[in-house]
Amino acid sequence: MYLVQLLSAGIATGSIYALIAIGIVLIYKCSGVVNFAQGAYAMFGAYVTYALSKLGLPAVVAVLVSVVTMAALGVATEKFVLRPMLRAPVVAVMMATLGILIFAKAICLAIWGPDQIAFPKIFPEGSIEVGGIFMTYNYVAAGILSAILCAAFLGFYQFTSLGLMQRCAANNSKAALAIGIHVSNQISIAWGMSAALAGLGGTLLATLNGLSLGLETIGLVAFPVIVLGGLTSLGGAFIAGILLGVLEALTDGLLTPALEEFLRAYTNIYSIGALQQVVPYALLVLMLLVRPQGIFGQRGTERI
Amino acid sequence: MRGRDVLIVILVALICAAGSFALSRFMAFLVYSVAIAAIGALALNLLIGYCGQISFSQGALLGVGAYAAGNLGNAGFDIFAVLGGGIAAAAISALIGLPAMRLRGLYFAIATLAAQAILEYLFKTVEPITKGISGLTISPLTLFGVRIGSDQAYASIAIIVLLLTWLFLSWLIRTNLGRAFLVVRESELVAKGMGINVGRTKMWAFVISGFIVGIAGALIGFTSRLANPEAFALHLSIDYIAMIIVGGLGSWIGSLIGAAFVVLLPEAIERLGEGLHMADLVFAMREMAFGLLIIVFLIFEPRGLAALGRSLVQRFTRPSKVGEKLAT
Numbered sequence: 001m002y003l004v005q006l007l008s009a010g011i012a013t014g015s016i017y018a019l020i021a022i023g024i025v026l027i028y029k030c031s032g033v034v035n036f037a038q039g040a041y042a043m044f045g046a047y048v049t050y051a052l053s054k055l056g057l058p059a060v061v062a063v064l065v066s067v068v069t070m071a072a073l074g075v076a077t078e079k080f081v082l083r084p085m086l087r088a089p090v091v092a093v094m095m096a097t098l099g100i101l102i103f104a105k106a107i108c109l110a111i112w113g114p115d116q117i118a119f120p121k122i123f124p125e126g127s128i129e130v131g132g133i134f135m136t137y138n139y140v141a142a143g144i145l146s147a148i149l150c151a152a153f154l155g156f157y158q159f160t161s162l163g164l165m166q167r168c169a170a171n172n173s174k175a176a177l178a179i180g181i182h183v184s185n186q187i188s189i190a191w192g193m194s195a196a197l198a199g200l201g202g203t204l205l206a207t208l209n210g211l212s213l214g215l216e217t218i219g220l221v222a223f224p225v226i227v228l229g230g231l232t233s234l235g236g237a238f239i240a241g242i243l244l245g246v247l248e249a250l251t252d253g254l255l256t257p258a259l260e261e262f263l264r265a266y267t268n269i270y271s272i273g274a275l276q277q278v279v280p281y282a283l284l285v286l287m288l289l290v291r292p293q294g295i296f297g298q299r300g301t302e303r304i
Numbered sequence: 305m306r307g308r309d310v311l312i313v314i315l316v317a318l319i320c321a322a323g324s325f326a327l328s329r330f331m332a333f334l335v336y337s338v339a340i341a342a343i344g345a346l347a348l349n350l351l352i353g354y355c356g357q358i359s360f361s362q363g364a365l366l367g368v369g370a371y372a373a374g375n376l377g378n379a380g381f382d383i384f385a386v387l388g389g390g391i392a393a394a395a396i397s398a399l400i401g402l403p404a405m406r407l408r409g410l411y412f413a414i415a416t417l418a419a420q421a422i423l424e425y426l427f428k429t430v431e432p433i434t435k436g437i438s439g440l441t442i443s444p445l446t447l448f449g450v451r452i453g454s455d456q457a458y459a460s461i462a463i464i465v466l467l468l469t470w471l472f473l474s475w476l477i478r479t480n481l482g483r484a485f486l487v488v489r490e491s492e493l494v495a496k497g498m499g500i501n502v503g504r505t506k507m508w509a510f511v512i513s514g515f516i517v518g519i520a521g522a523l524i525g526f527t528s529r530l531a532n533p534e535a536f537a538l539h540l541s542i543d544y545i546a547m548i549i550v551g552g553l554g555s556w557i558g559s560l561i562g563a564a565f566v567v568l569l570p571e572a573i574e575r576l577g578e579g580l581h582m583a584d585l586v587f588a589m590r591e592m593a594f595g596l597l598i599i600v601f602l603i604f605e606p607r608g609l610a611a612l613g614r615s616l617v618q619r620f621t622r623p624s625k626v627g628e629k630l631a632t
Contacts, residue, residue: 034410034413034414081599081603084603085602085603085606088602088606089553090358090409090410090413091352091358091413091545091549091553092549092553092602092606093602094358094413095545095546095549095598095602096598096599096602096603098542098545098598099546099595099596099597099598099599099602100595100599101595102542102591102594102595102598103591103592103595103596103599104595105591105595106588106589106590106591106592106594106595107588107592109584109587109588109591110584110585110588110589110592113584114584220417220421220538223414223417223418224418227411227414231410231411271429272429273425273428273429274425275425277421277425278421278422278425281417281418281421281422282418282422284414284415284418285403285415285418285419285422288403288406288407288411288414288415288418289403289406292406292407292411
């Protein structure tokens, strides 16, 4: 029973990871940029939702406005920061997105301060019981909502004409230009969508864990997810997100207590700290060594 | 560097090292902070700017150097504690470099991000060596039995180490190995075609860079007298990457300028904000300026401050191109 409880909590957080990771993959596919600022959009989105609902807006409206704001910010980032750096080396572009992260974090610190803030109730309080498992509405709603959003986004990417244009631009930008797709607009759209997804993910995460500047670390947690799923696969990011969420929950709930008990019995080590925070990274290194393209990614070919 | 430049650099450094004894404590603190950061930035520039291997584990490697040197120094190993810090960091750096045998560019950068996270976790948990979250207190460095206590002495030691590092690296880049670094940076395929053992070349870059970073870490440990996990977190890696980007990738003088810039900027803003009595806001302003400057630099002067300075000097010292042609 405890196991099922852990699994369902893992799936709930995992689908939020997936939501954030999908945004990073989307940008990488489209423009070849690895976006470290994803965590910044998540954090900023959550803070904007908080500020709006404090002004008296109903929760749903606040979330929607915040998501739209994040989308606008994403487009602005692409237009004003990334576009002038088209020919810059990879490390410079990575560093620019890190600069955005530092800047956004500093702005949130200046406006809302460093303390943890109680996040407004978006979902009703209380919990439900299914077959002996208790889950708060927060977890259920956040998990289901983000899973649905991920699925909806994947469907959008696969079946609509805008999704088709996105895939064209990502697949071969020259060919896309030749058939009349405005590739740089598509890149802007990709940034907007991914920032919106991140803002939503950040808001959902804040409903679970409360609101603080620590929320930006979600952008880094997403990296094991996308490497595991394959940098180029949206579906892979979704599956890997849930996988890692479950793995973290299991490490926290089962592996850590078991290991600590073992160590206490045979050595004088008392605690092994937050093991669940490093397990994803250990898995990432292993994955990179065994199968660098991830579970679902394609192996890149290189032109000489 | 030509012979004459080498002499000038040695002379300037010796004068600075001797002159640092005349500084106030605060000035000495600034001098050794910049010098130690510059040593670390030179090493990172070797790895990223000259060999093309993006690394996010600089902060953790500095930590390895600090912890190793701190433990050795506390155990009474004298000056060898600093070397021990270098060797420990070189070993860990080689370990981090192992995936680079198979991975390239972006994927490798993500692997170093993972290494940073794993090392941070180890700093917190391997309590016998690191003393956990509370941190390891480090007794002052002893140099052949003489206890080094004053900030001025640390400033002059840091300047001398910086000088040695600089001379070593600018010699290294002129050797066959150094040339191989540059080819690997430009294209691994071309390097293979020229008969360069790419894996071994990268490994040398990791070991050499790691050793120097470890020495910088050891100096950080001995000057701050405390090594705790938070001091060596990811943001330190980002600071160092910012240094070499702001200064200029693949430029030794750039590393020095970048280090000075990144270390002194927060100090300057803190000074300006001292009258405000709002610590959080000043910290936020500092971070904001830092983030904004990184972005602005990358957009408008991606070659860094060193290149900017060079073009300015050229503009003022060589007014006409005709003269330049006649001279050659």
